[in-house]
Amino acid sequence: MTRPLGWLALCGLHGAASLLWWWSGAATVDAFTWHADRWTQQPWTLWTSAWVHLNTAHLVGNLLVLGAYLTIGWVVRPDGRCALAWLLAWPLVTLSLPGWPEIRFVAGLSGLLHAGALVVAVHIALGRLPIRRARFWGLVLGAAVLLKVLLEQAWQHPVVWDATNGLFVVQASHLAGVFWGTVLGLATGWPWRNTAEPAL
Numbered sequence: 001m002t003r004p005l006g007w008l009a010l011c012g013l014h015g016a017a018s019l020l021w022w023w024s025g026a027a028t029v030d031a032f033t034w035h036a037d038r039w040t041q042q043p044w045t046l047w048t049s050a051w052v053h054l055n056t057a058h059l060v061g062n063l064l065v066l067g068a069y070l071t072i073g074w075v076v077r078p079d080g081r082c083a084l085a086w087l088l089a090w091p092l093v094t095l096s097l098p099g100w101p102e103i104r105f106v107a108g109l110s111g112l113l114h115a116g117a118l119v120v121a122v123h124i125a126l127g128r129l130p131i132r133r134a135r136f137w138g139l140v141l142g143a144a145v146l147l148k149v150l151l152e153q154a155w156q157h158p159v160v161w162d163a164t165n166g167l168f169v170v171q172a173s174h175l176a177g178v179f180w181g182t183v184l185g186l187a188t189g190w191p192w193r194n195t196a197e198p199a200l
Contacts, residue, residue, distance in 0.1 A: 004082070006080045015063060019063075021051045033105055039094075050090065050112050065113050076124065077130070078119070081123070085119045085185055092184075102159050103170055121145065122181070122185030124138030125139050154172045157171060159171065
């Protein structure tokens with residue numbers, strides 16, 4: 001059985017780049033952060049802003065989740081179509097943020113991680129990945145992430161202050177990640193013959 005090289009490569013890229021940016025100077029970090037008032041002059045920030053983290057807790061938290069995604073890569077084996085959907089979601093999540101005037105800037109992997117979770121959930125639910133009870137586990141994963149986003153109510157609270165970690169959380173990026181993860185997961189996974197269970 002082939003390894004999910006595309007998925008693992010994306011996880012490795014996000015982890016390595018996040019660590020590299022963390023050790024860069026403040027001026028460098030600012031140039032790669034998405035800002036609502038100047039991103040059109042800095043279009044690369046649609047991608048690079050995901051690698052910028054605001055403090056140690058922010059970085060460690062996202063890297064831990066990214067580590068879980070590496071585990072998913074080894075166990076669930078999201079294939080090239082999953083990796084493609086996640087790759088396409090990368091700039092689209094950030095590109096959705098100008099719809100909220102409250103958002104002045106965004107940094108971190110959280111929106112993209114939400115997108116990745118929904119990509120995998122959709123592909124599992126559609127039976128594209130070879131695990132038992134695929135539809136059940138796909139729906140459970142998708143429902144868990146959707147419930148989190150519903151509780152956040154990002155459409156009313158796009159940005160909130162997280163006193164525990166000492167930073168503003170752009171919850172709208174989580175919502176955008178769920179949206180694009182679902183749309184791109186369906187686009188790359190539907191309709192396909194069930195590969196998780198034998199056809200009747």
